[in-house]
Amino acid sequence: MNKKIIGTHTDSNVTRAKQKQELAEEFKKNLPQTDFTDLPIGVRLHNELMYKVLLKELEQLGASHLIGLDKFALIELSNTLHHLNRFENMLVDEELDLTQEIKILQQRNTLTQTVDRQMKKLMLDPASRRELIEVVNNDISNIKLDDEDENFINSLMAGVN
DSSP, X not given: OOOOOTTSSOOSOHHHHHHHHHHHHHHHHHSOOOOTTXXXXXXXXXXXXXXXXXXXXXXXXXXXXXXXXXXXXXXXXXXXXXXXXXXXXXXXXXXXXXXXXXXXXXXXXXXXXXXXXXXXXXXXXXXXXXXXXXXXXXXXXXXXXXHHHHHHHHHHHHOXX
């Protein structure tokens, strides 16, 4: 049985597809706009390049649900990714004895779990993104009815006379 995954297929009805696109653009436009490149004063960013890469990926992903308060979580995520990258480099570049390698692997695994939690918190992990798409696509307040649809619904609700 073929199941369509909500939000991943295109609508074959050109008019309806255009209306959906316009509604999505209007929804995005009405979201609070945040400049994530403007970092809060006093917050320590460990790797500016890592943060810029993260912002670029978020832009390509179209993660428009993030707001100003999420800057702090993005900085945390960027810092965690920076440290995770450091441990990966240590495992590759340095000659380690078994004890050192085990410690680094444990720290790396802990950081990987931390990244997973941080991504879930920001709804950036695959499961959360799918859930977010489904909620937005299934929200009854997003359904637009024309007069013909309303008349049909009213006739159904009135019952058969």
